[in-house]
Amino acid sequence: xxxxxxxxxxxxxxxxxxxxxxxxxxxxxxxxxxxxxxxxxxxxxxxxxxxxxxxxxxxxxxxxxxxxxxxxxxxxxxxxxxxxxxxxxxxxxxxxxxxxxxxxxxxxxxxxxxxxxxxxxxxxxxxxxxxxxxxxxxxxxxxxxxxxxxxxxxxxxxxxxxxxxxxxxxxxxxxxxxxxxxxxxxxxxxxxxxxxxxxxxxxxxxxxxxxxxxxxxxxxxxxxxxxxxxxxxxxxxxxxxxxxxxxx
Numbered sequence: 001x002x003x004x005x006x007x008x009x010x011x012x013x014x015x016x017x018x019x020x021x022x023x024x025x026x027x028x029x030x031x032x033x034x035x036x037x038x039x040x041x042x043x044x045x046x047x048x049x050x051x052x053x054x055x056x057x058x059x060x061x062x063x064x065x066x067x068x069x070x071x072x073x074x075x076x077x078x079x080x081x082x083x084x085x086x087x088x089x090x091x092x093x094x095x096x097x098x099x100x101x102x103x104x105x106x107x108x109x110x111x112x113x114x115x116x117x118x119x120x121x122x123x124x125x126x127x128x129x130x131x132x133x134x135x136x137x138x139x140x141x142x143x144x145x146x147x148x149x150x151x152x153x154x155x156x157x158x159x160x161x162x163x164x165x166x167x168x169x170x171x172x173x174x175x176x177x178x179x180x181x182x183x184x185x186x187x188x189x190x191x192x193x194x195x196x197x198x199x200x201x202x203x204x205x206x207x208x209x210x211x212x213x214x215x216x217x218x219x220x221x222x223x224x225x226x227x228x229x230x231x232x233x234x235x236x237x238x239x240x241x242x243x244x245x246x247x248x
Contacts, residue, residue, distance in 0.1 A: 003120050004029070010113055014106065021061040022110070023054055023117040032124050043133050047125065051118070051137070055144055058114050062146035065107050069155050072100055073162075080165060094166045101159045104152060111149050115141065 001009075004025055011022050031047045079093055118141060122134035141147055 003117065007113060007117055010109070014110075015103075018061075018106070018110070021057060023058075023114045023121075024050075025117050025121065028054070028121045029124065032121065032128055035125070035128060037129055041131070043125075043129075043131065051121075054114075054118070055141065055146070058111075058146035059144055062107065062111065065103070066152055066155075069100065069104055069107075069152070072096075073155060073159060076100065076162060080162060090166060097159065097162050097166055101156065101163065104156045104159060107152060108149060108156070111146055111152075115147055 007023065007025050011019050014022070028047070028050060031044070031050055035044045035047060076093065076096055079089070079096075119134065119138060122137055126132060126134050
C-alpha cells in the first residue's frame, strides 16, 4: 500500500479529535509537484514554510497530549492506591488504565507515521529538484519534541506496570473467570470509545511502515519489538520510538 493511502487510512481510524493534527501529506505532495525546477540551490520558500508549519503543528499537539498523559497517570496511580480496599471502583480504574495505555500507543504511532511522512515527502522533493534537502531537514527534525519519545515510552512502561497491578495474576482455578471479567471490562470500554480499536489499527500501521522497506539505510525504521503477553488485550507488538527513517 502506498504511504499516502496508508496515512489516509490511519487518520480515518484515529480518534476524531486527533485527525486534523496529522501530516497534510496531500498538500505537501501538491506543493512538490508545483515546484519549478531551476538552477538555484535555494529550496522553494512556499514548500519550506508549509513544512515548518507542519512540524510546529506536530510539536504543539504532541506536547499537549504528553502533558495530559503525565497528569492522568499520576491521578490513576493515586486512585489505584486509594481503591485497593474498594473493589467496586476497580472496574472503572481498569477501564481508565486501558484507555490511557491505548492513547499512549496512538501517540507513539502519531510520532512515527508523521516522521515517516516527512521523510517520504522530502525524498520526493529531492528527486524532483535534484537537491539534497532531506538530510539537513531530517537532522533538524530529530531534535524536535514530537520525535523525542523517551518520556512517552517511559510512560507506556509505567502504564503497563499499572496494568499488572489492576489485572493481577490469579490461581489457575480462578483464571477463566478472571479472564472473562477482563474481557467484559474491555468490551464495555470499546463500546463507549474507539480507543481500543484504534490502538490495534495503530500497531498494525506501524508494523506495515517498518515491513514495507525492502532495503536498509540511514532513514530505515527499526524492527518492531514484542510487548508483554496480555491475553486479554490480544496484542503482540510494541512500537519503539521512531528513528532515522525509510527508504521507499
